Amino acid sequence: MIVPGRRRTTRACYKPCRMAEPRLMDRMFQRIMRGLVETGRAPHYAELARALGLSTDEGRLILHDVMQAYPIGWLHPETDYIASFPPLNNLPTQYRISARGEQRWFAQCGFEATSVTWLFPGETVRIDAPCLDCGDPVTVEMRDGRITWLDPPEIVGHLNYGFGASRGKPQFL
Numbered sequence: 001m002i003v004p005g006r007r008r009t010t011r012a013c014y015k016p017c018r019m020a021e022p023r024l025m026d027r028m029f030q031r032i033m034r035g036l037v038e039t040g041r042a043p044h045y046a047e048l049a050r051a052l053g054l055s056t057d058e059g060r061l062i063l064h065d066v067m068q069a070y071p072i073g074w075l076h077p078e079t080d081y082i083a084s085f086p087p088l089n090n091l092p093t094q095y096r097i098s099a100r101g102e103q104r105w106f107a108q109c110g111f112e113a114t115s116v117t118w119l120f121p122g123e124t125v126r127i128d129a130p131c132l133d134c135g136d137p138v139t140v141e142m143r144d145g146r147i148t149w150l151d152p153p154e155i156v157g158h159l160n161y162g163f164g165a166s167r168g169k170p171q172f173l
Contacts, residue, residue: 020062027052028059028066032085037119040104042082042090072108087112087119098126110157117142124148 020028031051035043043051049059060080067075067082076083082090088097089106095113097105099120107113113127127140141149 020065024052024062025066025069028062029070032066032082033088033119036085036088036090036105042085042088045080084108087115094129094132096128098128099123103128111159114140114142114147117145 028048031048032042035041035047045059045063046056048054048063049056052059052062054062063080063082064075067073070085073085074083075081076091084090086108089095089108091106093106093108095107095110096103097107097113097116099105099116100123103126105116107116107127110127110129110132113129116127117125121144124141124143127138127142129138130136131138137151138155139149139151140147140155
């Protein structure tokens with residue numbers, strides 16, 4: 001399960017150890033994403049380990065490998081709980097996602113919310129959120145990556161953060 005020669009650098013490992021093989025990491029990634037889509041919550045590493053035929057210790061270590069390889073997702077600080085696994089978030093956010101007739105999911109951010117459609121092919125995905133400037137409700141409906149409806153129709157997206165070396169590293173990454 002562990003590939004010789006690849007060093008792990010996560011906090012979860014206090015002595016030199018090995019990273020999981022890519023195929024196993026891919027399987028865990030898929031299991032996490034499927035769990036989020038099916039239930040609206042990220043599975044715990046013990047659930048992931050059982051589904052993949054691993055010990056719970058192996059499951060925890062491989063979860064850390066996956067999170068290290070997928071840096072736009074993160075664990076809740078000082079825990080092994082998945083906080084965010086984009087485009088979905090395990091913690092409630094203002095970006096409420098509805099699909100299959102129910103609001104069960106949350107997006108990591110407004111831009112990630114528009115990526116949720118790839119998790120629900122052929123289905124309408126609705127994003128409801130407050131405008132972060134004025135608080136008015138904003139709704140976007142999408143299907144297969146295309147916007148099908150907007151309210152209000154003049155919606156624009158913006159980041160309240162600039163890019164480039166002069167901005168430094170964002171505090172939340």
